[in-house]
Amino acid sequence: MRLAVTLLTIVPLRADRADRDTARRAMLLAPLTGLVVGGGAAAVLLLGDLAGLAALPRAALAVAAAAVLTRALHLDGLADLADGLGSGRPPEDALAIMKRSDIGPFGVVTLLLTLLVQAGCLATAPDAATGVVIAAVTGRLALPWACRTGVPSARPGGLGALVAGTVATRAAVAVTGAVLLAAALAGAPAGGAEGALYAALAVVAGLGAALLMLRHAVRRLGGVTGDVFGALVELAATAALVVLAAA
Template sequence: MPDSWRLALGTLTVLRVPPPRAVTPVVAGRAMLLAPLAVLPLGLVVAVVGLVGARLELPPLVVALLAVGALAAGSRALHWDGLSDVVDGLTASYDPARSLEVMKSGTSGPAGVVATVVVLGVQAAALAPLLTTARGALVAGLLVCVSRAALGWCCLRGVPGARPDGLGAAYVGTVGPLPAAAVWLVAALLLTLTAGWSGLLAAVLAALVVAALLHRVVRRLGGVTGDVLGAAVELSLAALLVGVLVGGPPSGGVG
């Protein structure tokens, strides 16, 4: 278990931790299941940015953009890079090999840039009303953690890898369906307890978005890559934020 914690923290955050002694399929799978807990520091950062911004009476959208920026910095913008690469690959060609080559190049094309701007805009716009209250800021931090549960679904056994190399290769097929479902159910329960029925709706919406992404990349690319894992995180967070706002932002003043 210590190796899984180190792998999760070292991969998903900028925290400096000793490297795992070995990255076996068991270690990698547990790291993906621990992902929501591993990013608790990032969720806390988002909540603190919201609370401080509200105290200073900054414009909500400014606070939200600062929170998104802090979150990107705290994860080395790794997931944003994945989202951009996946969209570029899917729009570059109908040939899987060509699409994977585009994704591997690491450069951002027009489609990737547009996707990044749109998803970032959705996240910031949805965060803005949440970060105006203390309760909303705490919910926002929780959503950051819950979004990382998407990694377990991407690494399910039976979901193939698109290529044998790359960052995601060590994680492909390492998570069992029951543990992945358990993590998501616990996350959905926490969201329901903190945000009401809109929290449950948010969890369902995020699950549908991740399922749609996996269906698309398996059909078009032949499987998942490390970039797909990153894309799943950012799309999941956007879906969670939109879903939780359906019933209105959680109330509760900053004090």
């Protein structure tokens, strides 16, 4: 749990071990770190409401809080993956583009549109505070699936090599079932049976979007990297917010 929190949030917990077995357990616990990020964003939404802020400024500040709580690492991964895939280059060249410290036009456009969609959905969601927590947990649910057996690492080193192929599919399925149940229970108080249904659908949509992108990234790059993980987190969370806004 300490490794999961250290890798995925700004909270500075000391993780004494970072071998593949510890990494496997950290990825299985990754959805729980969404409670930290989503909880912080939800607190900003509630404080903004108390301060009398309109819905859109509250939502924008909540999105900013989530970025701060993750050091914007997932957004950085999203931008890097967009630049790499958008280049249309062979895998080696695309990976080299992703490793650069600068950001290209594909990354800029992807970041702007993603943040705009996230803020817009939070501004219109019927229960934004609960929704942002569900979305944050859903985003991190993509990680056990991206680390499951059979998904290779695109590079011999780095985060991708540490966690790639460590999670059994049945374990990812079990974690998904737990997240679906928790999301339904969280959505029920505000919206009853319909709220529970939309919350569960948000998880399914977020995970589905992430799996589609994972398949494309593995086909284009030859495997996963830390940037791919970050992009999947943001994509899954965004897709979940879209469904919750539709509620």
